[in-house]
Amino acid sequence: MSDLIRVTLLGIIEGVTEFLPISSTGHLLIAEKFGLGARSDLFNIGIQAGAILAVTLIYWKRIWQLLTQWRDATNRDYLLKLAVAFLITAVLGLIAVKMGFKLPETVTPVAWALVIGGVWMIAAERLAARQPDRTEVTWKVAILVGIAQMVAGIFPGLSRSASTIFAAMLFGTSNRAAATEFAFLVGIPTMYAATGYELLKVVKGGGAAHEDWTALALGFVVSAIVAFIAVKWLLGYIRTHTFTPFAIYRIAFGVALLLLVPAGG
Incomplete structure (x- = not known):
């Protein structure tokens, strides 16, 4: 398999x-260990940046509205909650990094x-279904989404999006679309x-000196395109479907x- 094909496949995996x-993180780690080979830290950062750019473009109208109409009380309240969630993640994340x-x-x-995340998603989906349909993002939701992002960041395999979406759905924002939007909007500054x-x-x-910039550029572009398609599809899907199929996939894959894999592998 040529290196460009490997790079393209890694970009697709990241984007999806x-x-x-x-x-x-879990899928890239497994892909690298089972045939696609380990890449540099800079490459992994680059393809992640492609996915972040894609979701930024998808939400650019909402972001522009929040930033230009911040004098509106509703928008200002939403922005403050995004900022608090981001700051909680940043502060706790830095503490976790410093402590190793x-x-x-x-x-x-x-x-x-x-596996654990998949089981939790199924249970959380059922609990959220019993709640009234609420689109409001409360302060409790903002705080818990910030904590959930940090926890997902230090436990590879949990999934940042799953952790934050279900934190929102379980603790006040039971509407899937509203919970997903808040989770993704918090994720944009956090991931940047x-x-x-x-x-x-x-x-x-000094890692940039020996980087394969052609591979990095290809991975970035592929990741951005695939992530754009994947997120657009997901936002349409969750309007009429639950997250349960993703949970079943996680459990089966895990x-x-x-x-x-041998124990400890």
Whole structure:
């Protein structure tokens, strides 16, 4: 398999999995260990940036509305809640990084995270279905979404999107579309900040000097295009469907990995 094909496949995997509730970190790790090969930190940052750009473009009208009409009380309240969720993630995330608190990115813990996350999603979906349909984002939701993002960041395989969407749905914003929008809008500045932080570390460490920029550019473009299509599809899908099929996929995939991979692999 040529290197450009490997790069294209990694870009596709990142684009599909970054915002779907199935864990991009877990899928990229597994893809690298089972045939596509490990890439540089800068490459992984680059393809993630492509996915972030895609979701930014999808929500650009909503973002523009919030920023230009912030004097409106409803928009200002929503912006403040986005800011609080982002700050909670940033502060707790930096503390976790400084303390070195992160599970090893090996297949077994990722597989368990996929299974546990899938079971939790099914239970959470049923609990949320019993609540009245609410689109309002409360302060409790904003705080818990911020915490959920941080937790997903240090446990590979949990999925940032799954953690934040279901935190919102369970604790006040039971409407799937409203919960997903808030989770994704919080994720945009969070992921840009995380990408910038990691990029700075790579550049300072001299990792950029030996980078394959052609591969990085290809991965970025592929990831952006695929993520745009995937998120557009997801936003339409959840209007009339539950997240349960994603949960079943996570459980099946995680169990398969636990059966196929030696303990600790």
